[in-house]
Amino acid sequence: MMNDRLRFAATMTLCLFVYQGVANAQEQPASAKPAESRASSSTAAESLYATDNLTAWLVMFTDSVKRTPDERAEMVAQFGFKKAGFEAFKKYVPILEQQMDAYAKRNIKVTSVYVVVETETPSEEAHVKQILDVLQRRGETPQIWAMFGRGSFQSTTDEERNKKLIAAFSDLAKYVDKAGCELALYNYGSWFGTLDVQLAVIEGVRQNTGIKIGTVLNFHRGHQHMKDFPQVLEQMMPHLYAVNLNGMNWKDADYDGGGARILPLGSGDYELTMMRQLAESGYRGPIGIIDHRSGVDAEVALKENLDGLVKLREKLK
Structure with a gap:
Protein backbone atom coordinates (compact mmCIF):
# COMPACT_ATOMS: atom_id res chain seq x y z
CA MET A 1 0.00 0.00 0.00
CA MET A 2 2.82 2.42 0.92
CA ASN A 3 4.61 1.68 -2.39
CA ASP A 4 1.38 2.38 -4.30
CA ARG A 5 1.01 5.72 -2.50
CA LEU A 6 4.62 6.65 -3.27
CA ARG A 7 4.22 5.73 -6.92
CA PHE A 8 0.99 7.75 -7.12
CA ALA A 9 2.64 10.81 -5.50
CA ALA A 10 5.62 10.56 -7.83
CA THR A 11 3.36 10.32 -10.86
CA MET A 12 1.35 13.37 -9.78
CA THR A 13 4.54 15.35 -9.18
CA LEU A 14 5.82 14.48 -12.64
CA CYS A 15 2.50 15.44 -14.27
CA LEU A 16 2.48 18.76 -12.41
CA PHE A 17 6.06 19.45 -13.55
CA VAL A 18 5.21 18.73 -17.19
CA TYR A 19 2.04 20.83 -17.03
CA GLN A 20 3.93 23.80 -15.58
CA GLY A 21 6.57 23.49 -18.29
CA VAL A 22 3.95 23.52 -21.03
CA ALA A 23 2.12 26.42 -19.43
CA ASN A 24 5.32 28.44 -19.17
CA ALA A 25 6.12 27.74 -22.80
CA GLN A 26 2.65 28.87 -23.85
CA GLU A 27 2.93 32.06 -21.82
CA GLN A 28 6.19 32.97 -23.58
CA PRO A 29 5.56 35.66 -26.25
CA ALA A 30 5.48 34.29 -29.79
CA SER A 31 8.19 36.74 -30.78
CA ALA A 32 10.59 35.52 -28.10
CA LYS A 33 13.51 33.44 -29.30
CA PRO A 34 16.15 31.38 -27.55
CA ALA A 35 19.37 33.28 -26.92
CA GLU A 36 21.28 31.19 -29.47
CA SER A 37 18.59 31.89 -32.11
CA ARG A 38 18.77 35.64 -31.46
CA ALA A 39 22.56 35.48 -31.67
CA SER A 40 22.38 33.60 -34.96
CA SER A 41 19.94 36.16 -36.38
CA SER A 42 22.17 39.02 -35.24
CA THR A 43 25.23 37.42 -36.84
CA ALA A 44 23.36 36.91 -40.11
CA ALA A 45 22.25 40.55 -40.17
CA GLU A 46 25.74 41.79 -39.34
CA SER A 47 27.18 39.86 -42.27
CA LEU A 48 24.39 40.72 -44.72
CA TYR A 49 24.49 44.47 -44.10
CA ALA A 50 28.27 44.74 -43.77
CA THR A 51 30.04 47.44 -45.76
CA ASP A 52 31.77 44.96 -48.04
CA ASN A 53 28.39 43.57 -49.14
CA LEU A 54 26.96 46.93 -50.24
CA THR A 55 26.44 48.09 -53.81
CA ALA A 56 25.93 51.71 -54.91
CA TRP A 57 22.78 51.74 -57.00
CA LEU A 58 20.73 54.34 -58.89
CA VAL A 59 23.35 57.04 -58.42
CA MET A 60 23.15 58.49 -61.91
CA PHE A 61 19.83 59.46 -63.50
CA THR A 62 18.31 61.35 -60.53
CA ASP A 63 21.55 63.00 -59.41
CA SER A 64 20.91 66.76 -59.35
CA VAL A 65 24.65 67.46 -59.75
CA LYS A 66 24.85 65.62 -63.11
CA ARG A 67 28.36 64.35 -62.46
CA THR A 68 30.75 63.17 -65.13
CA PRO A 69 31.69 59.46 -65.05
CA ASP A 70 34.95 60.31 -63.29
CA GLU A 71 33.27 62.58 -60.73
CA ARG A 72 30.64 59.92 -60.08
CA ALA A 73 33.24 57.23 -59.52
CA GLU A 74 35.14 59.48 -57.12
CA MET A 75 31.95 60.21 -55.16
CA VAL A 76 31.05 56.51 -54.92
CA ALA A 77 34.62 55.61 -53.89
CA GLN A 78 34.70 58.14 -51.03
CA PHE A 79 31.92 56.19 -49.31
CA GLY A 80 33.92 52.97 -49.45
CA PHE A 81 31.82 51.13 -52.04
CA LYS A 82 33.63 48.39 -53.97
CA LYS A 83 30.61 47.52 -56.13
CA ALA A 84 28.27 49.66 -58.23
CA GLY A 85 25.48 49.25 -60.73
CA PHE A 86 24.94 51.05 -64.04
CA GLU A 87 21.57 52.38 -65.20
CA ALA A 88 21.68 51.70 -68.92
CA PHE A 89 18.83 53.86 -70.10
CA LYS A 90 19.32 54.56 -73.80
CA LYS A 91 20.82 58.00 -73.20
CA TYR A 92 23.44 56.54 -70.85
CA VAL A 93 24.50 53.51 -72.89
CA PRO A 94 27.14 55.55 -74.80
CA ILE A 95 29.01 56.28 -71.54
CA LEU A 96 28.89 52.70 -70.19
CA GLU A 97 32.52 51.94 -71.02
CA GLN A 98 33.75 55.32 -69.80
CA GLN A 99 31.94 54.81 -66.49
CA MET A 100 33.31 51.28 -66.11
CA ASP A 101 36.83 52.61 -66.72
CA ALA A 102 36.35 55.34 -64.10
CA TYR A 103 35.12 52.80 -61.55
CA ALA A 104 37.93 50.36 -62.36
CA LYS A 105 40.55 53.03 -61.64
CA ARG A 106 39.19 53.15 -58.09
CA ASN A 107 38.87 49.37 -57.67
CA ILE A 108 35.10 49.47 -57.97
CA LYS A 109 33.49 46.65 -59.91
CA VAL A 110 30.31 47.12 -61.96
CA THR A 111 28.21 44.17 -60.79
CA SER A 112 24.91 44.97 -62.52
CA VAL A 113 23.67 46.71 -65.65
CA TYR A 114 20.02 47.72 -65.77
CA VAL A 115 18.17 47.84 -69.09
CA VAL A 116 14.59 48.51 -70.21
CA VAL A 117 13.59 46.31 -73.16
CA GLU A 118 10.79 47.10 -75.59
CA THR A 119 10.10 44.13 -77.87
CA GLU A 120 9.70 40.36 -77.81
CA THR A 121 13.20 40.07 -79.30
CA PRO A 122 15.40 42.21 -77.01
CA SER A 123 18.55 40.63 -78.49
CA GLU A 124 17.85 42.63 -81.66
CA GLU A 125 17.40 45.99 -79.92
CA ALA A 126 20.28 48.36 -80.67
CA HIS A 127 20.91 49.52 -77.10
CA VAL A 128 20.91 45.92 -75.79
CA LYS A 129 23.43 44.92 -78.46
CA GLN A 130 25.64 47.88 -77.58
CA ILE A 131 25.66 46.95 -73.89
CA LEU A 132 26.61 43.34 -74.54
CA ASP A 133 29.25 44.37 -77.09
CA VAL A 134 30.94 46.56 -74.46
CA LEU A 135 30.85 43.80 -71.85
CA GLN A 136 32.16 41.11 -74.18
CA ARG A 137 34.97 43.35 -75.43
CA ARG A 138 35.99 44.04 -71.84
CA GLY A 139 35.56 40.44 -70.73
CA GLU A 140 33.26 41.50 -67.89
CA THR A 141 30.14 39.66 -66.78
CA PRO A 142 27.90 41.78 -64.53
CA GLN A 143 24.32 40.67 -64.00
CA ALA A 179 27.96 36.57 -73.13
CA GLY A 180 28.63 34.79 -69.81
CA CYS A 181 26.23 36.97 -67.79
CA GLU A 182 23.25 36.18 -65.59
CA LEU A 183 19.81 37.66 -66.23
CA ALA A 184 17.44 38.92 -63.54
CA LEU A 185 13.97 40.47 -63.74
CA TYR A 186 14.07 43.97 -62.27
CA ASN A 187 11.12 44.12 -59.90
CA TYR A 188 9.58 47.50 -60.64
CA GLY A 189 6.28 47.07 -58.85
CA SER A 190 2.84 47.21 -60.48
CA TRP A 191 1.83 44.12 -62.51
CA PHE A 192 5.44 43.30 -63.39
CA GLY A 193 6.37 43.05 -59.72
CA THR A 194 3.61 40.69 -58.62
CA LEU A 195 4.95 37.39 -57.38
CA ASP A 196 2.87 35.24 -59.72
CA VAL A 197 4.11 37.12 -62.80
CA GLN A 198 7.74 36.98 -61.72
CA LEU A 199 7.63 33.26 -60.90
CA ALA A 200 5.72 32.45 -64.10
CA VAL A 201 8.34 34.19 -66.24
CA ILE A 202 11.26 32.61 -64.38
CA GLU A 203 9.76 29.14 -64.79
CA GLY A 204 8.70 29.78 -68.39
CA VAL A 205 12.22 30.84 -69.37
CA ARG A 206 13.66 27.75 -67.68
CA GLN A 207 11.29 25.48 -69.58
CA ASN A 208 11.99 27.23 -72.90
CA THR A 209 15.75 27.52 -72.64
CA GLY A 210 17.05 25.51 -69.69
CA ILE A 211 18.58 28.76 -68.41
CA LYS A 212 18.11 29.86 -64.80
CA ILE A 213 17.20 33.51 -64.40
CA GLY A 214 16.47 35.39 -61.20
CA THR A 215 14.82 38.48 -59.80
CA VAL A 216 15.86 41.69 -58.05
CA LEU A 217 13.79 42.90 -55.10
CA ASN A 218 13.50 46.65 -54.62
CA PHE A 219 12.10 47.75 -51.27
CA HIS A 220 11.01 51.04 -52.87
CA ARG A 221 8.90 49.08 -55.38
CA GLY A 222 7.93 46.30 -53.00
CA HIS A 223 5.23 47.81 -50.81
CA GLN A 224 2.74 45.27 -52.15
CA HIS A 225 4.82 42.55 -50.46
CA MET A 226 5.03 44.13 -47.00
CA LYS A 227 2.12 42.37 -45.26
CA ASP A 228 3.32 38.86 -46.14
CA PHE A 229 7.01 39.54 -46.63
CA PRO A 230 8.38 36.34 -44.99
CA GLN A 231 6.13 34.19 -47.19
CA VAL A 232 7.08 36.18 -50.28
CA LEU A 233 10.76 35.76 -49.45
CA GLU A 234 10.33 32.02 -49.06
CA GLN A 235 9.02 31.80 -52.63
CA MET A 236 11.56 34.26 -54.01
CA MET A 237 14.61 32.81 -52.29
CA PRO A 238 15.63 30.26 -54.98
CA HIS A 239 15.61 33.09 -57.52
CA LEU A 240 16.66 36.17 -55.53
CA TYR A 241 19.85 37.72 -56.93
CA ALA A 242 19.91 41.14 -55.25
CA VAL A 243 17.97 43.35 -52.81
CA ASN A 244 17.95 47.16 -52.81
CA LEU A 245 16.95 48.91 -49.56
CA ASN A 246 14.70 51.88 -48.87
CA GLY A 247 12.92 53.46 -45.92
CA MET A 248 9.47 51.85 -45.56
CA ASN A 249 6.28 53.02 -43.85
CA TRP A 250 3.53 50.59 -42.86
CA LYS A 251 0.86 53.01 -44.12
CA ASP A 252 2.16 52.33 -47.64
CA ALA A 253 1.66 48.56 -47.40
CA ASP A 254 -0.13 47.24 -50.52
CA TYR A 255 0.80 50.33 -52.55
CA ASP A 256 1.59 49.40 -56.17
CA GLY A 257 1.12 52.71 -57.98
CA GLY A 258 3.47 54.39 -60.42
CA GLY A 259 5.31 56.74 -58.09
CA ALA A 260 7.93 55.05 -55.94
CA ARG A 261 7.93 55.84 -52.22
CA ILE A 262 11.58 56.89 -51.81
CA LEU A 263 12.65 57.38 -48.19
CA PRO A 264 16.11 57.44 -46.60
CA LEU A 265 16.96 54.36 -44.58
CA GLY A 266 16.07 54.77 -40.92
CA SER A 267 13.33 57.32 -41.59
CA GLY A 268 10.53 54.78 -42.05
CA ASP A 269 8.75 52.71 -39.43
CA TYR A 270 9.00 49.28 -41.06
CA GLU A 271 12.27 48.78 -42.96
CA LEU A 272 13.95 47.47 -39.78
CA THR A 273 11.38 44.67 -39.57
CA MET A 274 11.82 43.80 -43.25
CA MET A 275 15.62 43.88 -42.99
CA ARG A 276 15.48 41.50 -40.03
CA GLN A 277 13.12 39.20 -41.92
CA LEU A 278 15.43 39.29 -44.92
CA ALA A 279 18.43 38.27 -42.80
CA GLU A 280 16.43 35.50 -41.14
CA SER A 281 15.26 34.18 -44.53
CA GLY A 282 18.74 32.95 -45.37
CA TYR A 283 19.37 35.50 -48.12
CA ARG A 284 23.10 36.29 -48.35
CA GLY A 285 23.36 38.14 -51.66
CA PRO A 286 24.32 41.77 -52.35
CA ILE A 287 22.55 44.73 -50.76
CA GLY A 288 21.97 47.88 -52.77
CA ILE A 289 22.10 51.41 -51.33
CA ILE A 290 20.17 53.80 -53.57
CA ASP A 291 20.02 57.48 -54.47
CA HIS A 292 16.94 57.72 -56.74
CA ARG A 293 15.53 60.95 -55.25
CA SER A 294 14.87 63.46 -58.00
CA GLY A 295 16.48 66.85 -57.44
CA VAL A 296 18.77 65.56 -54.67
CA ASP A 297 22.55 65.43 -54.84
CA ALA A 298 23.46 61.72 -55.04
CA GLU A 299 26.22 62.31 -52.49
CA VAL A 300 23.68 63.66 -49.99
CA ALA A 301 21.25 60.80 -50.62
CA LEU A 302 23.92 58.10 -50.28
CA LYS A 303 25.21 59.65 -47.05
CA GLU A 304 21.70 59.78 -45.56
CA ASN A 305 21.13 56.12 -46.42
CA LEU A 306 24.49 54.99 -45.11
CA ASP A 307 24.02 56.96 -41.88
CA GLY A 308 20.59 55.38 -41.52
CA LEU A 309 22.05 51.94 -42.13
CA VAL A 310 24.55 52.43 -39.30
CA LYS A 311 21.68 53.15 -36.88
CA LEU A 312 19.65 50.19 -38.14
CA ARG A 313 22.62 47.86 -37.77
CA GLU A 314 22.74 48.70 -34.07
CA LYS A 315 19.07 47.80 -33.70
CA LEU A 316 19.60 44.53 -35.55
CA LYS A 317 22.14 43.32 -32.98
Missing part, protein backbone atom coordinates in the same frame (compact mmCIF):
# COMPACT_ATOMS: atom_id res chain seq x y z
CA ILE A 144 21.83 42.11 -66.47
CA TRP A 145 18.74 43.48 -64.72
CA ALA A 146 15.93 43.84 -67.25
CA MET A 147 12.31 44.96 -67.36
CA PHE A 148 9.58 46.24 -69.66
CA GLY A 149 8.18 49.73 -69.23
CA ARG A 150 5.12 50.17 -67.06
CA GLY A 151 2.94 50.99 -70.10
CA SER A 152 3.75 47.76 -71.94
CA PHE A 153 1.09 45.15 -72.88
CA GLN A 154 -1.84 47.32 -71.83
CA SER A 155 -4.15 45.92 -74.52
CA THR A 156 -3.50 42.24 -73.78
CA THR A 157 -4.98 39.78 -71.32
CA ASP A 158 -2.88 38.60 -68.38
CA GLU A 159 -2.34 35.24 -70.09
CA GLU A 160 -1.24 36.82 -73.37
CA ARG A 161 1.01 39.26 -71.55
CA ASN A 162 2.77 36.47 -69.65
CA LYS A 163 3.34 34.56 -72.89
CA LYS A 164 4.92 37.65 -74.44
CA LEU A 165 7.07 38.21 -71.35
CA ILE A 166 8.27 34.61 -71.37
CA ALA A 167 9.10 34.83 -75.09
CA ALA A 168 11.00 38.10 -74.65
CA PHE A 169 13.00 37.03 -71.62
CA SER A 170 13.75 33.64 -73.19
CA ASP A 171 15.29 35.50 -76.14
CA LEU A 172 17.23 37.81 -73.82
CA ALA A 173 18.34 34.96 -71.53
CA LYS A 174 19.99 33.11 -74.43
CA TYR A 175 21.72 36.29 -75.60
CA VAL A 176 22.92 37.19 -72.10
CA ASP A 177 23.98 33.62 -71.30
CA LYS A 178 26.11 33.50 -74.45
